[in-house]
Amino acid sequence: MKKIATLLFSLVLGIVLQAQTFVGNMNIASFGQKNITCALTVDGQGHATLVMQRVKFAKMMPVRVDMTVSGLTAKKDAAGNLILSDTDIVPTAGSKSYPKKTITHFRGTVQGGTLSTTFTMSGKKVTYTGKQK
Numbered sequence: 001m002k003k004i005a006t007l008l009f010s011l012v013l014g015i016v017l018q019a020q021t022f023v024g025n026m027n028i029a030s031f032g033q034k035n036i037t038c039a040l041t042v043d044g045q046g047h048a049t050l051v052m053q054r055v056k057f058a059k060m061m062p063v064r065v066d067m068t069v070s071g072l073t074a075k076k077d078a079a080g081n082l083i084l085s086d087t088d089i090v091p092t093a094g095s096k097s098y099p100k101k102t103i104t105h106f107r108g109t110v111q112g113g114t115l116s117t118t119f120t121m122s123g124k125k126v127t128y129t130g131k132q133k
Contacts, residue, residue, distance in 0.1 A: 022115040024130020026052070031059045038130055040115060048074040048084055050108075050117070052128070057101075057121070065093040069103060084108035084117070091121070 019039045026036045037053045050072060054064040069091050072084045089103040101121050108117035113132040118125065 020110070020115075021133040022130030023133055024115070024128060026055060026126065026128045028057055028121075028126050029124045031056075036128065036130065037133075038115060038128060040110070042074045042082070046074050048072040050084070068092045069106065072106060072108075079111075082110040084110075 019041045022038045022040065023035060024038070026033045033055065036055055039051045039053065040048060041051075042048045047070075050069045052067045052069070055067055056064050069089055071089055072086045075083050077083050084106065085108070086106045087104045089106060090097050090099050091101055091103055092098065104120045106117065106119040108115065115128070115130050115132070117128045120126070
């Protein structure tokens, strides 16, 4: 019985720790990008990490970066949707953190295979909506 419980716990934990991948559109103020891939990982303690892959934060930005938003709070609502929230998050790209780009008012949901987020970064509203791959 103990082995079965341990096995079930491991399977559930493995499922929780798997990243979900979404592909969709991101808008920053009036600048939009299509086919942006985001990977969302939620651990067993209700902490989430969102990695926005190959994004630009301005039309004239010369390179694309993988931006990581760590430390999000993840909770399930009564309907079973995943709710993400937090404020004052310092994003990272590569191994470098960007305190001047601190994210505020992060809100997100995963509902019916769709990830929707909105947050403020550098005084600009950022939105993302993507379908699970």
